[in-house]
Amino acid sequence: GDSVTQMEGPVTLSEEAFLTINCTYTATGYPSLFWYVQYPGEGLQLLLKATKADDKGSNKGFEATYRKETTSFHLEKGSVQVSDSAVYFCALGSKTSYDKVIFGPGTSLSVIP
Amino acid sequence: EAGVVQSPRYKIIEKKQPVAFWCNPISGHNTLYWYLQNLGQGPELLIRYENEEAVDDSQLPKDRFSAERLKGVDSTLKIQPAELGDSAVYLCASSLDFTGARTGELFFGEGSRLTVL
Numbered sequence: 001g002d003s004v005t006q007m008e009g010p011v012t013l014s015e016e017a018f019l020t021i022n023c024t025y026t027a028t029g030y031p032s033l034f035w036y037v038q039y040p041g042e043g044l045q046l047l048l049k050a051t052k053a054d055d056k057g058s059n060k061g062f063e064a065t066y067r068k069e070t071t072s073f074h075l076e077k078g079s080v081q082v083s084d085s086a087v088y089f090c091a092l093g094s095k096t097s098y099d100k101v102i103f104g105p106g107t108s109l110s111v112i113p
Numbered sequence: 114e115a116g117v118v119q120s121p122r123y124k125i126i127e128k129k130q131p132v133a134f135w136c137n138p139i140s141g142h143n144t145l146y147w148y149l150q151n152l153g154q155g156p157e158l159l160i161r162y163e164n165e166e167a168v169d170d171s172q173l174p175k176d177r178f179s180a181e182r183l184k185g186v187d188s189t190l191k192i193q194p195a196e197l198g199d200s201a202v203y204l205c206a207s208s209l210d211f212t213g214a215r216t217g218e219l220f221f222g223e224g225s226r227l228t229v230l
Contacts (some may be wrong), residue, residue, distance in 0.1 A: 002156070034217040043117065043204070043221035044156070049213070089155050093219070099214035100146075100169060103155030 002094045004104035009087075009104040012110045021075040021107045023064075023090035032093035033057075033073040034064050034101070037108055039086045048086070080111045115139070117222035120203050131193035134225045138207030145182055148204040156204055158202065162188065163211055174192045192227075198209050200229045212216070 007022040025033065035047045035057070048057035053068035060075045073090060090104040118137040126132050138145050143164050148156035159178070161169040164185035173180065177196070182188040192199055202224040213219050 032215050032217060035153065036217075041223070043223045044206075044219075045221065046217045049217040085218060091155070093214040093217060095215075099211055100158050100161065101214050101217065103157070105153065107154050 002031065002092060002102050004090050004092055004102055006088075006090045006107055008103040008105075008107070010108040011087050011108060012112065015082055015111055015113050016079045017111075019031055019075070019077040019080045019109070020082075021050065021088055021090075021109070023073045023075065023104060024088065025071050025073065025090075027030045027071075027092055027094065028066070029095050033090070034091045035073070035075050036089040036091055036103070037062055038089065038106075073097070080109075081109045082113055085109055085111050115156075115172075115184050117205055118124050118145070118189075119222035120227050121225055122223065123226050123228075124230065126195055128197055131191065131196040132195055132227060133192075133196050134190045134203050134205075136188045136190070136205030136222060136226075138188070138205070139210055141209070142207035142220070143210050144208045144213055146204075146206040146213075147180060147188070148206065150202040150204055150224070159190070166228055168211075187191070195227070195229045196230050200227055202226050 031053045034049045037047045038046045048059040050057040050066035056065045087106045089106045145162040146160040150156045162182045180190045204224045206221045207218045
């Protein structure tokens with residue numbers, strides 16, 4: 001079935017460092033791809049999305065490009081801030097028998113001053 | 114605008130006891146989801162409602178779990194009897210309609226953390 005794999009955490013970075021969180025997927029057809037973020041004490045929220053191959057999603061300085069050839073959707077940010085400390089979930093919108101969002105295991109990011 | 118509201122935030126019970134979680138979605142959202150999130154893992158869908166109808170409950174353990182969404186608004190998820198392995202966070206989410214899985218526009222509550230002793 002459809003699934004998402006992402007790099008294990010926790011990831012600890014210094015402020016202003018470059019961030020990459022790897023994500024790969026397995027799916028039937030061409031799913032939509034998402035990154036969700038969960039800040040401490042809050043619910044998950046959509047960070048960015050891409051709905052077709054070669055699309056680039058971006059928000060709050062984060063970017064991810066839908067790569068069909070490598071079935072990947074890596075999350076990047078050029079300069080992280082302490083406020084980016086959170087858990088990041090890669091996810092796909094499955095188009096199999098029932099439309100549903102399938103999540104990866106999450107990657108915890110801590111940014112230290 | 115109010116977000117998705119869940120209660121209780123925390124619940125501690127002994128095994129074999131019943132427990133219920135409540136969810137109030139964003140006003141006007143027709144689709145409601147219950148997800149299970151185990152420690153260190155991503156959310157897994159338990160059940161999805163389109164208005165009052167459960168359209169995907171394939172992952173709901175029906176021997177002990179039940180859910181309802183009366184009048185197509187609030188929803189309740191029940192476990193009876195609870196087992197040790199049910200300790201987890203139960204997340205509720207809502208979206209405008211069934212296209213939520215394609216747009217990613219799911220809005221999550223803060224979750225209900227269950228501990229079964």
